[in-house]
Structure formats: structure tokens, C-alpha cells
Amino acid sequence: MNEATAALGIEAISVYVPRHYLDLRDLAEVNGVDPRKYNDGLGCLRMAIPSPYEDPVTMGWEAAAALLENYRVDREGIGLLAVGTESGVDAAKPVAAYLHGLLDLSRSCRTFDTKHACYSATAALRHALGWCSLPANRGRQALVVATDIARYPVGSPGEPTQGAGAVAMLVSDRPHCLQLEPYPEAVYAEQVMDFWRPNYSAEAMVDGRVSVDSYLRALEYTWRQYAGNSGLGLDDYDHLLFHAPFAKMVHKAYRRVCQLQAGAGTEPGAAQFERHCLPAVWACQELGNLYSGSLYVLLAALLERLQERASGARLGLFSYGSGCCAEFFSARVGPRAVHWRGKIGLEAGLLRRQRLDYQTYLDFRAAATAFNRDGSYWQAVAGWGNGQPVSFLGIRSHQRVYATATRQPAQALEYSARARVVK
Ligand code: COA
Numbered sequence: 001m002n003e004a005t006a007a008l009g010i011e012a013i014s015v016y017v018p019r020h021y022l023d024l025r026d027l028a029e030v031n032g033v034d035p036r037k038y039n040d041g042l043g044c045l046r047m048a049i050p051s052p053y054e055d056p057v058t059m060g061w062e063a064a065a066a067l068l069e070n071y072r073v074d075r076e077g078i079g080l081l082a083v084g085t086e087s088g089v090d091a092a093k094p095v096a097a098y099l100h101g102l103l104d105l106s107r108s109c110r111t112f113d114t115k116h117a118c119y120s121a122t123a124a125l126r127h128a129l130g131w132c133s134l135p136a137n138r139g140r141q142a143l144v145v146a147t148d149i150a151r152y153p154v155g156s157p158g159e160p161t162q163g164a165g166a167v168a169m170l171v172s173d174r175p176h177c178l179q180l181e182p183y184p185e186a187v188y189a190e191q192v193m194d195f196w197r198p199n200y201s202a203e204a205m206v207d208g209r210v211s212v213d214s215y216l217r218a219l220e221y222t223w224r225q226y227a228g229n230s231g232l233g234l235d236d237y238d239h240l241l242f243h244a245p246f247a248k249m250v251h252k253a254y255r256r257v258c259q260l261q262a263g264a265g266t267e268p269g270a271a272q273f274e275r276h277c278l279p280a281v282w283a284c285q286e287l288g289n290l291y292s293g294s295l296y297v298l299l300a301a302l303l304e305r306l307q308e309r310a311s312g313a314r315l316g317l318f319s320y321g322s323g324c325c326a327e328f329f330s331a332r333v334g335p336r337a338v339h340w341r342g343k344i345g346l347e348a349g350l351l352r353r354q355r356l357d358y359q360t361y362l363d364f365r366a367a368a369t370a371f372n373r374d375g376s377y378w379q380a381v382a383g384w385g386n387g388q389p390v391s392f393l394g395i396r397s398h399q400r401v402y403a404t405a406t407r408q409p410a411q412a413l414e415y416s417a418r419a420r421v422v423k
Contacts, residue, residue, distance in 0.1 A: 163288020
């Protein structure tokens, strides 16, 4: 195989699932909403809630550290770390810089974040693929991490679609999990105010209806473009993964491509949706919106749920980032599930997590806001001790503090003196 046709894609994938969740029926009750609106109308069942000691750095670390361990990856082979995130913790310093330190990666490793709302991880993946394709980088690996906390104001229409989590992907010329097909790109960009988060706000602002319309417009454009470029139609795909801000959006997207394929009045049958989309979309119902990771957690879900039955499947993937930039592309699942079986961590993470009551969900939000202010370190460390392998311990002298080992609450203060400070 020569340079131009080298197989490239995702060698390994791992997911971090936050340890807590809120049941959407509990949220509906407090908000005075019919729970069927959240469960059926939006397709959301539960949403992942990060603890106040978590942030995009710690969640990215959890996903990436598990990947390095479960797939036995040699850190020295990683020459690029790209983090896709839209909930970055600093206006200048990338999440990638913190992760590089916490993961003990090589000094010969390029690090940066990408930003374009939920498209950011696809931008990072594209960059990583291009980097891997260079002859000078043959045999080296790139680490792409998507990590985000999706947060909207309490009581707002976006609140039931919140979520959190991280996905880590190892990109290389050994695409055991997913090999991208080499058709010309199908991308769409348009300046649109559908979702944004000003620097002074911890919560996203969204015009939900505009974003749904913009998403479908971008899907229609890229679907047509990719069909023209590749000659592939709906029946050529075994499964379709659509960016999932809430699960019902996947239904809307699927209906739109069915109509593009078969005519405006077409309504896809349940069996058709079940075959094309259901093996993946359940992850969104359980976790909520992962923003940058939302498309890639669907990939992880499909691999875990289908195992060997996913082998060799052709996938169509649609990535959408508000603002907006979008892309449709296709890829083949690797031939053998032995490469990912037992290593992804999605279902195991879901089994481990605990249900929060509504008041604790509010308390977590308030604590997270407090911990993200300068001088919060002493407040954060005083309550620390929840057993996470890596914790965000507030801010001291304008620097974020991360501890990389677990201690009981009584020992927290003593241990904090030795907590690793990542500058
Ligand atoms: N039982 C069943 N379904 C119900 C219901 C009930 N009692 N009440 C309402 N619904 C349905 C509605 O008919 C609607 O379905 P449809 O979209 O198929 O028409 C769905 O639930 C949502 O109701 P709607 O009134 O449109 O919700 P909303 O205006 O409160 O909020 C969003 C919906 C998507 C705008 C909002 O969640 C949001 O802003 N999300 C964040 C942005 C986002 O995710 N954008 C996506 C593109 S990236």
C-alpha cells in the first residue's frame, strides 16, 4: 500500500462515564413538565452529572488513561495530542497541556485544543489523520480526546439535554476499530447564532429551534455532497451515526436522509431505524449531550453493543458543531472485535454510576461554580476525598490544582500539600 492509499483511522477507543446521573423523570417533576416530553419527545432518559471535583481535564484524563492502560499503548509512540472541547477551562492554555502533563506523555508531542462547538473533535480527528499520513510520521500514533460538560441554565429548555463525559481515540495507520474511507470530503460551514458561550458565562446560550434547523440544513448539504462524491446511498450503510445533542435529534436526522433518498413524504419504518441507528443511539439516552464527544460515544456504543456483529460494517457519520461547521464521512469497522472487546468502558461505566437526587444535582452545580473562582482551593480541598483517581481541587493563585491520587477526606488537607500542581 503506498502513501496515498495507506489505511488510516481509529486504532483504539475508550469512554469515561461520570459517576453520577440524574433521572429525567426527577427533573420533569421539579420542572412541572410531563415526563413523556423528556423521555419520548426529546428521547432523554438519564443525564450524566460530573462531580464538582471533575472538569474537562479530569474527564479527558480518565478516558485517555484508561485507553493507554487497556490497550497497552507505549506513551513514547504518541507524537500528537489534540483535544476537542467547547468547555475549555482557560482562554489561552489548552486542556491538552494539562493532559500532556497528567498523562506523562513524551516531550516530543505536539499539543493543542480545537474549538468549533461539537465539531471540535472531528476537526482534531481530521488533523490527526493528516498528521499520521505524513511519511515522516509512519508508525506513530496521535491521541484525540473529546471532553465536555454540557450545561444550560436551570429550568431552561436545554436543561434536560445536558450531559458530560469524554472519549479518547488513538489514531494511527493500524485502524483496528474504524478505518476511514478515502472519498473526497463533504463539509458545510455557515455563520449562524444557534449556540454560543461568551467568555464571561459558564453556561451555554442556545436558540434551540435555530440550531435544529441549522443542523438539518448542514446534514442535507453534506449528505448530498458525500453521495455525489462517493456514489453511496442509504442502503450502502450498515449503520448511521448522527451527532446527538438529544436522542430525538437522531430520529429527525434519519428521517431527513430517508426523505433525501426516497422522496419528501417518506417516513422511515421502526425496523429500518432500529437497524441503522438503534445500536448506537442508546448511549445518548443514558448520558445526554457530550458535545464534542457526542458522535464518538455513539461509535463506542455501537462497537460495545454489537461486538463481532459490527465487524466490517460500513458506517456513515455526521458531525455537527453549532456556529456552524459540519461534515459527513464514511468508514469501515475493523474486522475483529478482539481489538476493542472489554476495553471501551462505556457499559462498565454506566453500571458503576449512582443516581443523584435533584437537590444534590443543584448542590453539585453550585459547588462547581464556586470551585472555578480564584482562591477556591481551600474550600475545595476541605471537602475532598471522593475517591476519584484524579481530581480538580479548585484554583490557587490563578492556577488550577489537580491531585492525582486518592485519599480519605481526613487526610485530604495533609495530602493537598503534596497535590500535584499543574501550571
Ligand atoms: N409527550 C410527548 N412528547 C412531547 C410532550 C409530551 N407530553 N410534550 C412535548 N413533546 C414533544 C414535542 O412535540 C417535541 O417533539 P418534536 O420535536 O418531534 O415536535 C419535543 O417533545 C420537544 O418539545 P419542544 O416544545 O419543541 O421542546 P422545547 O422547545 O422545550 O426544547 C429544544 C427543545 C431542542 C429546543 C431544547 O431542548 C434545546 O434548546 N436544546 C439544546 C440545543 C440543541 O440541542 N440543539 C440541537 C442541535 S445541535
